[in-house]
Amino acid sequence: MLDSLFNIDCGYLEGLVRGFRNGILRQTDYLNLVQCETLDDLKLHLQSTDYGNFLANEPSPLQVSVIDDKLREKLVIEFQHLRNHAVEPLATFMDYITYGYMIDNIVLLITGALHQRPISELMPKCHPLGTFDQIEAINVANTSVELYNAVLVDTPLAEFFGECVSEQDLDELNIEIIRNTLYKAYLESFYNYCKGLGGTTADVMCPILAFEADRRAFIITVNSFGTELTKEDRAKLYPTCGRLYPDGLAALARADDPENVKQVAEFYTEYRALFEGAGNNPGEKTLEDKFFEYEVKLNVNAFMQQFHCGVFYSYLRLKEQECRNVVWIAECIAQKHRAKIDNYIPIL
Amino acid sequence: MSKWLIKGTLCGRNAAPFVITHPMSSLDDDLDELAVERLILLDDLLKNKQMLAEYMKTGFFNLGKARYSLGCHAVSALRIPETSIFASTKIQSNQEISNFGVKYTSRKISKTDGTKVGSTDEHLTDCGQRRQVEELADMDAHLEELEERANKEPINWFSALPPVCLRHAQSQFESALQLAAECASLQEKLAALNNRYSSLMAQ
Numbered sequence: 241m242l243d244s245l246f247n248i249d250c251g252y253l254e255g256l257v258r259g260f261r262n263g264i265l266r267q268t269d270y271l272n273l274v275q276c277e278t279l280d281d282l283k284l285h286l287q288s289t290d291y292g293n294f295l296a297n298e299p300s301p302l303q304v305s306v307i308d309d310k311l312r313e314k315l316v317i318e319f320q321h322l323r324n325h326a327v328e329p330l331a332t333f334m335d336y337i338t339y340g341y342m343i344d345n346i347v348l349l350i351t352g353a354l355h356q357r358p359i360s361e362l363m364p365k366c367h368p369l370g371t372f373d374q375i376e377a378i379n380v381a382n383t384s385v386e387l388y389n390a391v392l393v394d395t396p397l398a399e400f401f402g403e404c405v406s407e408q409d410l411d412e413l414n415i416e417i418i419r420n421t422l423y424k425a426y427l428e429s430f431y432n433y434c435k436g437l438g439g440t441t442a443d444v445m446c447p448i449l450a451f452e453a454d455r456r457a458f459i460i461t462v463n464s465f466g467t468e469l470t471k472e473d474r475a476k477l478y479p480t481c482g483r484l485y486p487d488g489l490a491a492l493a494r495a496d497d498p499e500n501v502k503q504v505a506e507f508y509t510e511y512r513a514l515f516e517g518a519g520n521n522p523g524e525k526t527l528e529d530k531f532f533e534y535e536v537k538l539n540v541n542a543f544m545q546q547f548h549c550g551v552f553y554s555y556l557r558l559k560e561q562e563c564r565n566v567v568w569i570a571e572c573i574a575q576k577h578r579a580k581i582d583n584y585i586p587i588l
Numbered sequence: 589m590s591k592w593l594i595k596g597t598l599c600g601r602n603a604a605p606f607v608i609t610h611p612m613s614s615l616d617d618d619l620d621e622l623a624v625e626r627l628i629l630l631d632d633l634l635k636n637k638q639m640l641a642e643y644m645k646t647g648f649f650n651l652g653k654a655r656y657s658l659g660c661h662a663v664s665a666l667r668i669p670e671t672s673i674f675a676s677t678k679i680q681s682n683q684e685i686s687n688f689g690v691k692y693t694s695r696k697i698s699k700t701d702g703t704k705v706g707s708t709d710e711h712l713t714d715c716g717q718r719r720q721v722e723e724l725a726d727m728d729a730h731l732e733e734l735e736e737r738a739n740k741e742p743i744n745w746f747s748a749l750p751p752v753c754l755r756h757a758q759s760q761f762e763s764a765l766q767l768a769a770e771c772a773s774l775q776e777k778l779a780a781l782n783n784r785y786s787s788l789m790a791q
Binding site for chain 2: 304
């Protein structure tokens, strides 16, 4: 019964996103792209895909950063079109998706201000999906209290800011702590919202968000070795909506080296498989690549069911992975380092 | 120094061997040894340059991998501070003498202590000026503290929790720096030996 009601408000948009999904690059497209010798060749081959002439107005020689920006631009236009036609609860769902980009933009601007970069240089680099009013006022804040009071109190991120407020000066480590604390609160809130929606949306989105939470816990732990981040501070950054909560997170908080992290993953079947064979030696896939692969699998499977909001989230994530793939291939071409050009993650 | 050694007996009597040294033989030997030394140096220089190119290539590749996971704008020139950044390493040049008495300049990389020299003004008498100077000094001290923190770990410009590939890129660039200094020293030594060789050939 609920499935048919979904179509009243969101049937057109679901049809649209499924059409967009069919335009995702396939293996044959990637095989053409990896054979390109120059970035202009890459541009030529992308013209025959859904991207069309998106690089037509860009002057030669092309740069990888320009390709990345234009790929993102196309995705943003599609997302904004879907969002403009969405009604509740899909509208709130799609707004939740944008909060992640808002957090990234805030961190980008604060870091730029810390490094004395002018705001006019930083604004074009912000993700379009994460812009909000008063975003340019961020650079006046020197502490998180000022950041909250001056800018964030009137934004949707205000509710996530509870634990970040302090009088400490904003330096690189504090900014990273703020980023991860905000993201933890955002992810838990999004998880609870999807669970509240129930039905197929909850069935599809809760495992995806749980995996995202666990991935963040693993990556934060591995990257924190050799830095000034203490174990206690690290434990506060772990989102609690994943499968690792509570025992896995407690074990990760005590970890001292990557081997300890791997031992924690041994207790979880899916994660054990990801850690096996992951490494930094030539011929091995990195842990991050394995995580990206698993995420792609979850997001592709989201399209197996109909009449739920998860397809919008999954489409966005799959297109982001596609952008990463194309940028990776472009980097390998630009650097003439073709040995690892096939290390992209196939999607369809 | 090789010598022509002529042994002989005179009139059946045992005679002590006597040595005749040709004046050109020592010059030939010097030239031979210089040539061998030049070839060895050239071989070392080529190997070092090859390793330098390899480290640079792998370093930039790892930067690309870091951009793959963190995003293009996270690992870009945008993250480098606009305020004065100072080098964490410096080049030390020393005059050295090789085996053949040839002088050349060798170069080594060493860490700097990272301190900046500030200026102080002790001759102000006016209170207002002194207060202004104190405020400026506070600001300067704050800026210096920020700069010191920024320059302590440059990798933190891109992320306070840097991924493994970014750390690998940093170590590869550090190794490339050491090799660059080594190549410069070898090139200097080779140039000095070449000059010596040319001067000996002219004799």
